Amino acid sequence: MTLTDDKILELLKEVKDPEIPVISLVDLGVITGIEIEEDHVTVNMTPTFIGCPAMDYMKQDVVDVLSKNGIDNHTVNLNLKTTWSSDLISDEGKRALKKFGLAPPPVHNNLIEDLDIIEHAECPNCDSTNTTLKSPFGPTLCRSLHHCNSCGEAFESFKPI
Amino acid sequence: MTEEALKDLLYKIADDLLILGHRNSEWTGMGPLLEEDIAFSSMAQDKVGQSLAFYSLLHQLGEQEPDTVAFTRNADQFHNCQFVELPIGEYDFSLIRHFLFDHADYIRFSMLAECPIEEVAQVARKLKGEIKYHVMHANTWIKQLATANLEAHDRLQNSLNEALPYALGIFEPSKFEKEIIEAGVYPGEKAIEEQWKENIAIVLEQANLNLPKWNTIKPIFGGRYGKHTKHLQPLVEEMSEVFRVDPTADW
Numbered sequence: 001m002t003l004t005d006d007k008i009l010e011l012l013k014e015v016k017d018p019e020i021p022v023i024s025l026v027d028l029g030v031i032t033g034i035e036i037e038e039d040h041v042t043v044n045m046t047p048t049f050i051g052c053p054a055m056d057y058m059k060q061d062v063v064d065v066l067s068k069n070g071i072d073n074h075t076v077n078l079n080l081k082t083t084w085s086s087d088l089i090s091d092e093g094k095r096a097l098k099k100f101g102l103a104p105p106p107v108h109n110n111l112i113e114d115l116d117i118i119e120h121a122e123c124p125n126c127d128s129t130n131t132t133l134k135s136p137f138g139p140t141l142c143r144s145l146h147h148c149n150s151c152g153e154a155f156e157s158f159k160p161i
Numbered sequence: 162m163t164e165e166a167l168k169d170l171l172y173k174i175a176d177d178l179l180i181l182g183h184r185n186s187e188w189t190g191m192g193p194l195l196e197e198d199i200a201f202s203s204m205a206q207d208k209v210g211q212s213l214a215f216y217s218l219l220h221q222l223g224e225q226e227p228d229t230v231a232f233t234r235n236a237d238q239f240h241n242c243q244f245v246e247l248p249i250g251e252y253d254f255s256l257i258r259h260f261l262f263d264h265a266d267y268i269r270f271s272m273l274a275e276c277p278i279e280e281v282a283q284v285a286r287k288l289k290g291e292i293k294y295h296v297m298h299a300n301t302w303i304k305q306l307a308t309a310n311l312e313a314h315d316r317l318q319n320s321l322n323e324a325l326p327y328a329l330g331i332f333e334p335s336k337f338e339k340e341i342i343e344a345g346v347y348p349g350e351k352a353i354e355e356q357w358k359e360n361i362a363i364v365l366e367q368a369n370l371n372l373p374k375w376n377t378i379k380p381i382f383g384g385r386y387g388k389h390t391k392h393l394q395p396l397v398e399e400m401s402e403v404f405r406v407d408p409t410a411d412w
Contacts, residue, residue: 050287051210080214080283083290112290115297135196136298137203141291145196161290 003071005034008041011069015061018054019140020158022100025058029088032081041066041074046084049141049161085110086160098124102143103157112160121157123148131155162344166337167278168222169240170346173335173385174269175215176241179231180393181262182208183400184249193252200298204259207291214284221280232401233408236394242384244327246393253316254324256306260299261328261361267292268356272347281346300364307368318370325373329354329380 012031013024025031025045033044043062047055059078066074086105089097094104103121115136120129121144128150135145136159143156185205192198216227224230244262249255270292273285306313332354335341342349358375365372383389 047287049207049210049291050214050284051206051208053206080287083283083286085290112293115301135200136294136301137196137200139199141203141206145199159294161294 003036003039003041005036008034008036008043008066008071011065011071012043012062015058015065018057018061020097020100020102022096023089023093025062027090027093027096029086029090029093030058030084031062032084039073041071043074043076044081045076045078046080046082047078048084052141054140084161086158089158097158101125101155103146103155105158105160108160117160118144118146118157121146121155123151123153124155125153126151162340162346163337164222166335166340166344167281167346168219168224169335169337170341171215171219171222171281173240173242175212175219176239177245177262177266177331178208178212178215180239180241180396181245181258182206182212183396184245184247184255185259187249188255197252197302201255201259204295204298207295211288211291214288218280218284228404229408232404234397236389236397237387239387239389239393239397240385241389241393242327242330242333243381243388243390243393244324244330244384246384246390246396247327248392250320251316253306253313254320256299256302257317257320257324258328259295260303260364261324262331263292263295263299264361265328265331265353265357267296268353268360269347272353276346277344278346303364303370304368307370314369317368321365321370322373325378326381329378330382330384332357333380333382333385335385 009026012026015025017023017028030045030048031043032046035042045059055078059076062076087107087109097104101124103124106117108117115133119133120131122129123131126148128148130149132147132149133144134147138145138156142159144159146155146157148155182205185201185208188198188201190198192201213227216230220227244258270285270289274282274289276282276285307317332350334350338349362372
């Protein structure tokens, strides 16, 4: 088979975030580039949060998927050349987060000045924005804690960063 | 600029993050309420991860492996400011330290994001986004608690008064200060300090906390040159206890 960037991206759609197993690394925006040189494939990745313990697993999963598909001649780089932003999450990724029960991050264009941006996150259960921010830190580095005043559910949000 | 000057800068940043990250983690399971327990634990995880990014840069410059650097030095080989090694105390002190330190680091990383050394700028750009949440978290709690009741206000005021001399120690100039500024790496400690004073004053005023006149506060220096309080060595020993059981173990 002739390797193309699109084919590699299609294969990598199989790799999910181990802590949010409904979103692929491609939709999460952590795959920042694919380079193909003859039969050698380079995949570049960037971390969501620098202390995220899932990053090493994600990198290994990418290696495994490439190998499983017969692409043994590969290099997978995890670096900071591209700074990850939640704005890189695809629309499909945002839909998957919401279905999973995580409010997707609002688009911020690097203009986060204070916590107002997540003060009234949209409840993934009932779509209400009559919600209260409980804490900007949640069970993983990328999540915040909220309470919905409309349906009474507690929920988490993927933080805009 | 010499490599020695750059290493000195990276070491002090990394050591601050590692030591404060460790201190923050002492709130895990002990926080005054669940959300704060999680917040300090998350910030601990962020900071230890951030320190690893700087130890990795140092490793690229020929220093030892990050784990070796983090776990095999003695207290007097650490370049962190004394502020971050102080015990967590009560929650009001930890909150004030978190507020004062993270405001400074946010400015530091904003400046280093423009650093001509691309590897350093990349890490700084990444960290800036993360530290912003730490700063926003601190601002929210300082304002909420200080305007809650008299006891909360007084506790924060006392902790602030106690913390400020140490906080000024964050900006202890390095012996390479001039060299680093001339090389355009970042505008230097004095520049961070000036901006920091402006930024914290705004929040403290909103919180009704009194900021004493700066010329009445004597900075506590020494940390950047390996002079530490009695609190650092026990911390380092605790932090490295598991590592030292079997330094060759593969985790």
